[in-house]
Amino acid sequence: LMTWKGWKQVLSQPSLYRAQASLLSRIGNLLPAQIPVLREWARSRSLPRFS
Secondary structure (H helix, E strand, O other), X not given: OHHHHHHHHHHHOHHHHHHHHHHHHHHHHHXXXXXXXXXXXXXXXXXXXXX
């Protein structure tokens, strides 16, 4: 439950979300192979295209 509250906080503040995404993109290659989903997500993050 605490995790979801933290995630809600990150998603509700654009500057916090950008900082988190930047950090994950930098450490994506350093994440252990035991968490492949998080590792792949961190390595391929990009801004969405708006129409």
